Amino acid sequence: MENENLLKLKNAALKDIEEANSVDSLNAVRNTYLSKKSELSSLTSQIGQLPPEDRKAFGAALTEVRVAITSAIEEKMTYLKNKELEEKLEKEQIDISLPGISYEPGGRDPFYVIQDEMIEIFLGMGFEVADGPEVEKDLYNFELLNIPKDHPARDMQDTFYINDNELLRTHTSPVQARTMEAKKGAPVRIICPGKTYRRDDDDATHSHQFAQIEGLVIDKGINIGHLKATLELFAKKMFGEKREIRLRSSYFPFTEPSVEVDINCANCGGKGCNMCKGTGYIEILGAGMVHPNVLKMNGYDPEEYSGFAFGVGIDRMAVLRYGIDDIRKLYTNDVRFLKQFKKMS
Numbered sequence: 001m002e003n004e005n006l007l008k009l010k011n012a013a014l015k016d017i018e019e020a021n022s023v024d025s026l027n028a029v030r031n032t033y034l035s036k037k038s039e040l041s042s043l044t045s046q047i048g049q050l051p052p053e054d055r056k057a058f059g060a061a062l063t064e065v066r067v068a069i070t071s072a073i074e075e076k077m078t079y080l081k082n083k084e085l086e087e088k089l090e091k092e093q094i095d096i097s098l099p100g101i102s103y104e105p106g107g108r109d110p111f112y113v114i115q116d117e118m119i120e121i122f123l124g125m126g127f128e129v130a131d132g133p134e135v136e137k138d139l140y141n142f143e144l145l146n147i148p149k150d151h152p153a154r155d156m157q158d159t160f161y162i163n164d165n166e167l168l169r170t171h172t173s174p175v176q177a178r179t180m181e182a183k184k185g186a187p188v189r190i191i192c193p194g195k196t197y198r199r200d201d202d203d204a205t206h207s208h209q210f211a212q213i214e215g216l217v218i219d220k221g222i223n224i225g226h227l228k229a230t231l232e233l234f235a236k237k238m239f240g241e242k243r244e245i246r247l248r249s250s251y252f253p254f255t256e257p258s259v260e261v262d263i264n265c266a267n268c269g270g271k272g273c274n275m276c277k278g279t280g281y282i283e284i285l286g287a288g289m290v291h292p293n294v295l296k297m298n299g300y301d302p303e304e305y306s307g308f309a310f311g312v313g314i315d316r317m318a319v320l321r322y323g324i325d326d327i328r329k330l331y332t333n334d335v336r337f338l339k340q341f342k343k344m345s
């Protein structure tokens with residue numbers, strides 16, 4: 001074997017390495033020139049057949065060729081691997097022209113929008129906000145409101161009892177008694193927003209949990225004119241300047257006289273339509289002059305003091321304002337409803 005042939009082999013290998021343009025093709029070149037079946041390997045195994053004096057020089061020549069090919073392959077391999085990695089990264093790069101995943105900002109629940117609006121209206125008239133517990137004593141929920149045990153009016157407000165003396169309050173009216181107790185005979189002008197409960201079969205217009213805003217004013221010389229003016233202003237602020245109210249006689253054990261308050265229908269202006277069931281009016285709340293017994297039981301002299309009270313359903317206000325077709329939607333946190341509401345408001 002002549003060195004000339006070895007040189008040819010080496011040049012052929014270097015040329016192939018030079019031309020290899022992928023990691024795969026370079027691996028093929030390595031296989032061709034350096035594997036056990038390669039020409040170089042078979043030449044190496046033939047060293048023993050050479051005359052002893054030639055073996056050393058030929059061996060050295062073979063090694064030189066192997067080293068040259070190996071290092072050329074290694075160098076090219078590093079280059080090709082880097083190149084291929086770069087190409088891959090380039091392909092995988094984030095396409096910033098693609099639209100991203102957008103998260104819609106949340107909105108306020110219609111219930112709280114309405115509640116805040118109602119509170120604002122009464123704060124503007126000089127009311128302060130009072131609070132009371134949802135798990136209430138029978139004493140405050142009924143007895144101090146002139147509804148003694150076994151009074152038939154209790155049937156109108158059946159609820160969830162914790163024990164014989166404690167229950168989930170059926171209205172916010174117990175805060176009337178609590179406030180009178182706390183004010184110890186001084187004038188009162190409060191509202192109390194809060195949750196209330198009744199045993200009810202839930203449907204589109206009934207919910208076992210709902211919410212009210214209670215109002216109570218006690219002072220010297222308070223008459224039903226004050227009640228009417230206050231609630232008319234509330235109705236106008238809530239439903240528009242054109243709204244008028246009408247008082248209908250009603251019954252609550254803790255007020256005398258008692259009234260239901262209606263507003264003229266915004267939809268038909270009072271002519272009668274589907275929304276007001278042909279009556280021209282929509283009922284919005286219950287109210288009345290504080291019953292002398294209630295004043296007396298809670299530390300006020302009915303000869304000296306008088307007052308009015310009202311209780312208005314917050315859910316009902318939201319239903320009327322936004323035309324919500326099912327009261328339960330206010331409690332079920334259905335995102336579709338909340339989104340729809342966001343568009344409405």
Ligand code: PHE
Nearest residue numbers: 171173286287288309310311
């Ligand atoms: N508490 C009554 C109800 O829930 C409403 C009301 C409050 C009536 C205050 C008169 C005075 O039906």
